[in-house]
Amino acid sequence: MKPLSTESILPRIYRVQQSNQETYDTWTLEFEPVDDHDDFSFTPGQFNMVYGFGVGEVPVSISGDPTKPERLIHTIRSVGAVSRALCLLKKGEEVTVRGPYGTHWPVEDSVGHAVLIVTGGVGLPPLRPAIYQLLANREHYGRIVLLYGARTPQDMLYTTELKRWRARFDIDVETTVDTAKPGWHGNVGVVTTLIPRANFDPQHTKAFICGPEIMTRFTILELQNRGVTTENIFVSMERNMKCGNGLCGHCQLGSVFVCKDGPVFRYDQIQPFLSKREI
Amino acid sequence: MVLADHPFFKGLKPQQLQFLAGCASNVRFEQEESLYREGDEANNFFVIREGKVAIEAFSPKRGAITIQTLTNGDVLGWSWLFPPYHVHFGARAIELTRAISLDGKCLRKKCEEDHDLGYELMKRFSAVMIQRLQATRLQLLDLYDEGG
Amino acid sequence: MTARKLIVDTKGLQQLFDLLRKRGYHLIGPTVREGAIVYDNITALADLPVGWIDEQDGGACRLKRSNDERVFGYTVGPQSWKRLLFPPMARLWQANRGAKKIQAVSEKEGPTEKYAFIGARSCEIHAIAIQDKVFLEGEYSDPGYRARRENTFVLAANCSHASSNCFCVSMGTGPKATFGYDLALTEVLENGSHFFVLDVGSERGNSVIESITNQTATEAQSRAADHVSDAVEVRKTLDTNGIKELLYRNYDNPRWIQVADRCLTCGNCTLVCPTCFCSDVYDVTDLTGRHAERWRKWDSCFTVDFSYIHGGSIRPSPMSRYRQWMTHKLGTWIDQFGTSGCVGCGRCITWCPVGIDITEEARAIRESEKTATAESGGMKIENA
Secondary structure (H helix, E strand, C coil), X not given: CECCCHHHHCCEEEEEEEEEEEECCEXXXXXXXXXXXXXXXXXXXXXXXXXXXXXXXXXXXXXXXXXXXXXXXEEEECCCHHHXXXXXXXXXXXXXXXXEECCCCCCHHHCXXXXXXXXXXXXXXXXXXXXXXXXXXXXXXXXXXXXXXXXXXXXXXXXXXXXXXXXXXXXXXXXXXXXXXXXXCCEECCHHHHCCCCCCXXXXXXXXXXXXXXXXXXXXHHHHHCCCCHHHEEEECCCCCCCCCCCCCCCEECCEECCCCCCEEEHHHHHHHHCCCCC | CHHHHCHHHCCCCHHHHHHHHHCEEEEEECCCCEEECCCCECCEEEEEEECEEEEEEEECCCEEEEEEXXXXXXXXXXXXXXXXXXXXXXXXXXXXXXXXXXXXXXXXXXXXXXXXXXXXXXXXXXXXXXXXXXXXXXXXXXXXXXXX | CCCCEEEEEHHHHHHHHHHHHHCCXXXXXXXXXXXXXXXXXXXXXXXXXXXXXXXXXXXXXXXXXXXCCCCCCCCCCCCCCHHHHCCCEEEEEEEEECCCCEEEEECCCCCCCCEEEEEECHHHHHHHHHHHHHHHCCCECCHHHHHHHHCCEEEEEEXXXXXXXXXXXXXCCCCCCCCCCCEEXXXXXXXXXXXXXXXXXXXXXXXXXXXXXXXXXXXXXXXXXXXXXXXXXXXXXXXXXXXXXXXXXXXXXXXXXXXXXXXXXXXXXXXXXXXXXCEXXXXXXXXXXXXXXXXEEECCCCCCHHHEECCEECCCCHHHHHHHHHHHHHHHHXXXXXXXXXCCCCHHHHCCCCCCCHHHHHHHHHHHHHHHHHHCCCCCCCCC
């Protein structure tokens, strides 16, 4: 048990180092700690509670390299008052950060397996640290496949990185969009359509899924059609979070707290709740 | 036999496969070449061996709009099975594409005579249509919208 | 817990109060205010609901005069001790901002208030233990709760009768207090005498009782106290057999829709419930925008906002929110914390404006399965 002393309720203070607008509503911000002795570290899949002064706090996945935690990277989509305020921050401005919280992608437990990553929209940021970790230890894994769907080509995140990964021979990258303008020569269609012919062996593959819940449900269906079993499917879930540490009750999904039992779940943990409405 | 390898034709009797092979030929489309245009007579269906094909609609202002892309292994074209036997959406190769083309006109006639073959083909095309419909429905949901 | 039973009279009880105050405890006890039992600061025996009892029903509570001087004749009021240990509003921290820089300031760690809870019921003690599990035994704990809890002195009062909404026996939480108290009293009024039989529950309780006038209880007096507890009639029941699995199987039971027709989603039940722990965290600034504070306050899963994430609420319908509350209280709580979340105090029934009865709802859902079994020709409905 990690006792939450008053000192650790107090958040750390971070300063914006860099702000990069990815799409019309999404920014990637890089932060550095104001306190030089910061000992922050995280595992892929975890999130922070990030505070915009006077506006409020939101949970945001950590999107940076877990081996370089001093460069704290958050990709934020502007969907409400707090996220909008965070997206508009300029270099030098400060935020507070509490965390890291939550469970992580089973990257280490997947050693010896192939890894299939299915994601869409802003589901990619929480997976990027896992991809970094997989590629940094490439020889320990079988095939690595990334399937990424976005609304339009303009809504794709991390386009430079995607290009870099595509150029590698040790990771398969397939992207698709829901709609495209003329000139787009890539795939058009929902990301689930990429699964039937993705190159992976269902018997020896772990699947990491992050994206809108409908996408998640249909992805799981397609994966099961191909023979991937429930203990090999991992999903990142999202619910309303206020405290981030399991005490305020908001993020409950059935019997689990998304902030501390998740956000990364093995599918069978949440299977009974995913199919029910309004849980 | 190349057809027998493809999952779409799995389970057909050897005789049926032989007949289909008789209606089949290898085709190739260069990048940007049309397989067929909206309104064309629907005389063929295709099994894509390699490449990428865009299903599209043409708008005067927006040009050709890609609705969905199909690639290796996908089956393309079912309008040849249903009157008035015209295609409703165009298909254009967006990469060099090699496919097997099957003569729909000839097959139609045969299916009327041989209902067994007709039923087998209907089953398989229904499955393809259901898959496309489900994928289209998901596309319509605009999943990545903030409400997702 | 010592086997030795002691008795004090009303003067002795007042001595006890005075001694606790001398030792720095703020006495919090039941008082009569605006027709209800309200936990407030007390100093004297006279502050307590002397001569009052209560009658409770679905959506109703009336205080009535008893025809004697009993002090602890009421059962439970709309409040519980959680408002002292887990305050309705608490500031978590403050921050000031310069041009760009933020400076966070933690709450001053002053001396924590020492409370003495006067007249805590067995069900309430169980509720405190349940909240202890939530706030102290999870992966993260609440230091404010811990500090207040460690300093709390509990003087329990064993019930002399039950309200018509009590169902503590079903929940295994009463009517007699068996743990979690420093001292527990049973009030006896018979043949003109009025005394309190005391059980000592801790060293702390022992050290207090030693310093006031007391006598060892006689056999007869001990028996009289036992008789008071034995005579408590707890009439409502809730069948807890496999209740978690029952609720997990019945997410789609039409009964939820029926309840939703009646439920106003007012959230009263969550406010009066001694175990509900949901809270909201919100930030405020002053007009200059340079000073910000973060506060925590009680929240209720009955609000639409509770489950809101960008784009919409997960539980927009009243049906889903009532289902969430009840399934959590009786079912998922067990998976989360190892015990039921309900102590059978009946407050949610009494203070529901439309008198929704959690025991009735549980019964109806259980019955509906039996009906379904009968209709399907006796085939057993297996676990989902």
